[in-house]
Amino acid sequence: MxxxxxxxxxxxxxxxxxxxxxxxxxxxxxxxxxxxxxxxxxxxxxxxxxxxxxxxxxxxxxxxxxxxxxxxxxxxxxxxxxxxxxxxxxxxxxxxxxxxxxxxxxxxxxxxxxxxxxxxxxxxxxxxxxxxxxxxxxxxxxxxxxxxxxxxxxxxxxxxxxxxxxxxxxxxxxxxxxxxxxxxxxxxxxxxxxxxxxxxxxxxxxxxxxxxADPAAVPLLGVREAGAVLRARVEAHGEDGLSTLQLAAGRVQLMGVQAPVGAAVRLRVLAQDVLLSLSRPEGLSAQNILPVTITAIRAGDGPGAAIALDAGGDALLARITARAVQTMGLREGQSVFAVIKATSVAQSAISGGAT
Amino acid sequence: MMLDEAGWTALRLSLLVGVTATLLALPLAIWIAWLLARRDFWGKSVLNALVHLPLVLPPVVTGYLLLLSFGRNGPAGRFLEETFGLVLAFRWTGAALAAMVMGFPLMVRAIRLAIEAVDPKIEDAARTLGAPGWAVFGSITLPLILPGVLAGAVMGFAKAMGEFGATITFVANIPGETQTLPSAIYALLQVPGGEDAAIRLVLWACIIALGAVVLSEWLARRVARRIAGT
The missing domain is CATH 3.40.50.300 (P-loop containing nucleotide triphosphate hydrolases)
Known part of the structure; x- marks a missing residue:
């Protein structure tokens, strides 16, 4: 069809x-x-x-x-x-x-x-x-x-x-x-x-x-709405309200996941809620840290830049300032760490759909 | 209130003429109203003007034009007589035609307004569900414009009942054949001592007109309630 x-x-x-x-x-x-x-x-x-x-x-x-x-x-x-x-x-x-x-x-x-x-x-x-x-x-x-x-x-x-x-x-x-x-x-x-x-x-x-996850799509979607969609599997629901989800690149802890254990869900991770770090951060309140590789850097019209990331086969998108790209010396092919806040995945962005 | 034999005859004839004219004009009025409301075509403003002509022409002129075209020697009259054996001149059928023509603009106006009030998007939805154009009209448009159609029918009927100028010009004032209520009242007022009988006919004319309006209001409210679904 x-x-x-x-x-x-x-x-x-x-x-x-x-x-x-x-x-x-x-x-x-x-x-x-x-x-x-x-x-x-x-x-x-x-x-x-x-x-x-x-x-x-x-x-x-x-x-x-x-x-x-x-x-x-x-x-x-x-x-x-x-x-x-x-x-x-x-x-x-x-x-x-x-x-x-x-x-x-x-x-x-x-x-x-x-x-x-x-x-x-x-x-x-x-x-x-x-x-x-x-x-x-x-x-x-x-x-x-x-x-x-x-x-x-x-x-x-x-x-x-x-x-x-x-x-x-x-x-x-x-x-x-x-x-x-x-x-x-x-x-x-x-x-x-x-x-x-x-x-x-x-x-x-x-x-x-x-x-x-395409950096070129950021201006079309709007900088606040842009963000990658990832496939994940629900592994466990903790008693503190946090659920563990398995991504290709590792585990993340998220709030408000309704799907049952074992279910395949989609996560929408807003680009503005992804931070980048050159080394694995220690002593940070955000618990979700994934090792990623930079696949593309695209400067926006304003002070922002969209960074495309490969997270174990999944595509992730981060939006940081162009100045940060400069001072951190980010370049394509570089291995960095992406930090995602647990609250950054909107409730409505979590779907029970099979893919 | 009691009418004499001649009065009853005039009343019965008026009702016959009114009902016939209304029923015959209604389908055509719906079609024309739909064309004017929903279609763009060459000559639309001409059609619109033509439909409204009887509203603005002196009724005597309309009657005379009917006599010229539908009289026994008129082109349309001769065609109808030769093809269908139908004679209109100086017959009650001619009175019905005159009533139809005079009431037609009122019907079209009321129905056209009703059609324009129906959201074409609802009709589009019906088409996407597989309904061909005629079925959309019958199942969606027509039920939704029913109050307007009823209003138009009552207007047309009232006009038909009261039509005088075109009728008397086209089919004269023949008791038992073409003498409708208004013609009978007019005739009674021309002879000395006819006032009493005329007043009784006037009363009946008022009763029928009021009854028609009340009935149509009631029907329209019922239909509107059914359509609104409350």
């Missing part, structure tokens, strides 16, 4: 020109407002007719099909449930054309929307609406899923309510998912591949672990 997209479109001053492929799993389209994310997704859905488009899914030409024949499951930011129908009718509307009624009980169970079936959209909370919208998109038996900032309209707790369902959906959907977002934490948690869009063009793309 591979979606291949080439789209050119111009309106006003804005010119979109992108070409990419998206395989199974979640491909995140990330960029600021106006980067062209929604335009791309609408072109794939057929809701927008671009000046030029060549879109195929496993060889099936998509861009010449009318919207209703494309069978994309589209989850909008604003849910867009049919206000005059109950939740059950909204779901049935999708299976009427998608003919996937046999999956109905499984999808309802997966999204936990069984108790909502008789309700009207107007009486649902934002999170409930979005879960119903997800179910409706799935019941249309889609060839691929498009999600346009499905969590952007929700507050923190509602987001946390939906994310586990998205984790599960990602594993069970079995179709390519295009996930539009401008929230790095969502992307870091869900995406397998990532495309960074800027000014209507693809600035960076690749596996999420590579793109997030």
């Amino acid at each position: 591979t979606l291949s997209v080439a789209v050119r479109h111009r309106f006003g001053d804005f010119a979109l020109d992108v070409a990419f492929e998206a395989g199974p799993g979640v491909t995140a389209l990330f960029g600021r407002s106006g980067a062209g994310k929604t335009t791309i997704v609408n072109a794939v859905a057929g809701l927008l007719r671009p000046d030029h488009a060549h879109i195929t899914l496993d060889g099936l030409r998509f861009d010449t099909l009318p919207v209703h024949k494309r069978r994309v499951g589209y989850v909008f930011q604003d849910a867009r449930l049919f206000p005059h129908m109950t939740v059950a009718d909204n779901l049935d509307y999708a299976s009427r054309y998608g003919a996937r009624a046999s999956d109905r009980p499984r999808i309802i169970e997966m999204l936990g929307i069984g108790v909502l079936l008789d309700r009207r959209p107007a009486t649902l909370s934002g999170g409930e609406k979005q879960r119903v919208a997800l179910g409706r998109a799935l019941l249309s038996n889609p060839r691929l899923l498009l999600m346009d900032e499905p969590l952007a309209a929700l507050d923190g707790p509602r987001k946390a309510e939906i994310l586990p369902y998205l984790d599960r959906l990602k594993r069970e959907a079995g179709v390519p998912i295009l996930y539009v977002s401008h929230a790095v934490d969502e992307v870091a948690r869900l995406a397998d591949h990532m495309m960074l869009l800027a000014g209507g063009r693809v600035a960076r793309q690749g596996p999420i672990f590579d793109v997030m």
Whole structure:
């Protein structure tokens, strides 16, 4: 299942020109407002007719099909449930054309929307609406899923309510998912591949672990949001609330890990929370010290510099001042120590996903 | 309140003309309103002006134009008579046509406003779920604009019941055939001693008009409640 997209479109001053492929799993389209994310997704859905488009899914030409024949499951930011129908009718509307009624009980169970079936959209909370919208998109038996900032309209707790369902959906959907977002934490948690869009063009793309650890991606993600995503395994939960996780380069102690022992999780380590030391530090309050090798140094526009690190095969990213690079005499290929504070891994950045 | 034989005939005829005109005009009005609200095409402003013409033309002019085109010697009239055996001039069917034409702009306006109030994004969502255009209209747009359609239908019906100038010009004032409520009132006022019978007809006209408005308000509220889901 591979979606291949080439789209050119111009309106006003804005010119979109992108070409990419998206395989199974979640491909995140990330960029600021106006980067062209929604335009791309609408072109794939057929809701927008671009000046030029060549879109195929496993060889099936998509861009010449009318919207209703494309069978994309589209989850909008604003849910867009049919206000005059109950939740059950909204779901049935999708299976009427998608003919996937046999999956109905499984999808309802997966999204936990069984108790909502008789309700009207107007009486649902934002999170409930979005879960119903997800179910409706799935019941249309889609060839691929498009999600346009499905969590952007929700507050923190509602987001946390939906994310586990998205984790599960990602594993069970079995179709390519295009996930539009401008929230790095969502992307870091869900995406397998990532495309960074800027000014209507693809600035960076690749596996999420590579793109997030790419020093060149720092200005696109924002210096406060940039940071590598690592695979880890939960080894133990301590009685003091700290959990031990195994990384390729060694063990780290972290707070607030919810996943059970043995689970594979993702860690997002913000670049600004990684310190570098020439020798193994002693007598430091931070306990997580990994031996790493510098693979790239990239000076930013301001006083900062992004340092790409290899941590036993995992890529890590640190952001320090350019002056520190000078005084420490850092260079590519050098072996140093990375110090990570236990509190520096955001709760939402820890995912139970398999990869 | 009791009406004489002629009064009942006029009342019955008015209701027949009103209901016929409303039912026939409604599908066309919905379609035109949808075109004006949702489509961009060449000649859209011309269509819009044409629809609104009966609202601004003197009704007598509209009636005379109908007589010229749908009379027995008019091109449309001759076509209808030869093809379907349908005669409009000086028949109740002609009164229904006049009522249709006069009520049409009011219907289109009400329905167009309702369509413009429906978020096209909801319709887009239905299309992505696999519904073809006509099914989206039938299952999403139409239920959501139902209050507007009802309002338009009542406006059209009220206009049809009260239509006088175009009707009398096109189909005259023939008791039992084309004499509707307003024509009957007008005729009664032309003869000495007709005031009593005229007043009774006026009362009935008021009752029907009020009833139509109350009924449509009630229906629209029910529909709106159902749509809002509360």
